[in-house]
Amino acid sequence: MHVPLYLWALIAIAFLAIVAGAIALKAFSRRVGESYPYKKRRSLFTESEISFLQTLEQAAGEDCRVYAKVRADDVLSVRPLPDRKEWLGAWNRLRGKHFDFLLCDPGSFAPVAAVELDDGSQDDPHRSVRDDFLERACMAAGLPLVRIPKENRHSVSGVRQQILEDLDELDVDQPVADSPGEEGRETDSTPVCPKCSSVMVRRRINKGPRTGRMYWSCSRFPRCLGALPINNS
Numbered sequence: 001m002h003v004p005l006y007l008w009a010l011i012a013i014a015f016l017a018i019v020a021g022a023i024a025l026k027a028f029s030r031r032v033g034e035s036y037p038y039k040k041r042r043s044l045f046t047e048s049e050i051s052f053l054q055t056l057e058q059a060a061g062e063d064c065r066v067y068a069k070v071r072a073d074d075v076l077s078v079r080p081l082p083d084r085k086e087w088l089g090a091w092n093r094l095r096g097k098h099f100d101f102l103l104c105d106p107g108s109f110a111p112v113a114a115v116e117l118d119d120g121s122q123d124d125p126h127r128s129v130r131d132d133f134l135e136r137a138c139m140a141a142g143l144p145l146v147r148i149p150k151e152n153r154h155s156v157s158g159v160r161q162q163i164l165e166d167l168d169e170l171d172v173d174q175p176v177a178d179s180p181g182e183e184g185r186e187t188d189s190t191p192v193c194p195k196c197s198s199v200m201v202r203r204r205i206n207k208g209p210r211t212g213r214m215y216w217s218c219s220r221f222p223r224c225l226g227a228l229p230i231n232n233s
């Protein structure tokens with residue numbers, strides 16, 4: 001069978017086009033691989049972080065939403081300063097830092113407390129500078145920072161108790177309860193929960209530097225984190 005010349009030419013052109021296309025595709029995919037050399041991580045968290053997060057979520061219940069690895073500059077902002085350089089310096093120190101976990105009010109998303117899982121790396125000098133900075137920054141901003149030592153298994157009630165104690169500590173220092181009406185209400189009769197208006201009950205702090213102190217705790221505990229200081233000094 002005789003194949004006309006123009007058919008040979010067409011076959012040759014088609015062949016060349018396929019070869020050229022394959023070479024171009026290979027070059028393109030290699031370039032994509034070089035420009036975006038990424039792979040998906042197996043998980044956002046280590047196994048111990050996952051276990052702690054699950055406990056923390058149970059401890060927070062419906063009172064708070066729990067977020068993890070939250071940028072410090074999403075939680076804290078730098079207040080206006082007359083000196084722009086000082087402002088930038090403060091902002092730069094905040095930038096790039098993260099909180100391990102953050103508890104937020106479920107309605108307003110206001111930060112309630114930062115939670116750090118201390119895994120022993122705080123002894124590393126770099127980490128301890130970071131820890132120190134965040135602790136002071138939170139204190140200045142009035143955000144409780146709860147440090148929970150890493151354990152093999154955290155109990156929901158233990159984590160909750162520690163969060164309550166640290167929130168309570170902030171309540172004592174804050175001028176919120178300083179108005180005479182509020183104080184009178186707390187010392188004389190049983191107060192109502194500031195979060196859910198339920199009755200409050202006296203509870204004793206069982207661990208930490210404030211062991212033995214009494215405080216008002218929401219009767220819906222552990223479903224509600226509401227707490228108030230008792231002026232029993």
Ligand SMILES: [Zn+2]
Binds near residue numbers: 218
């Ligand atoms: Zn309550």
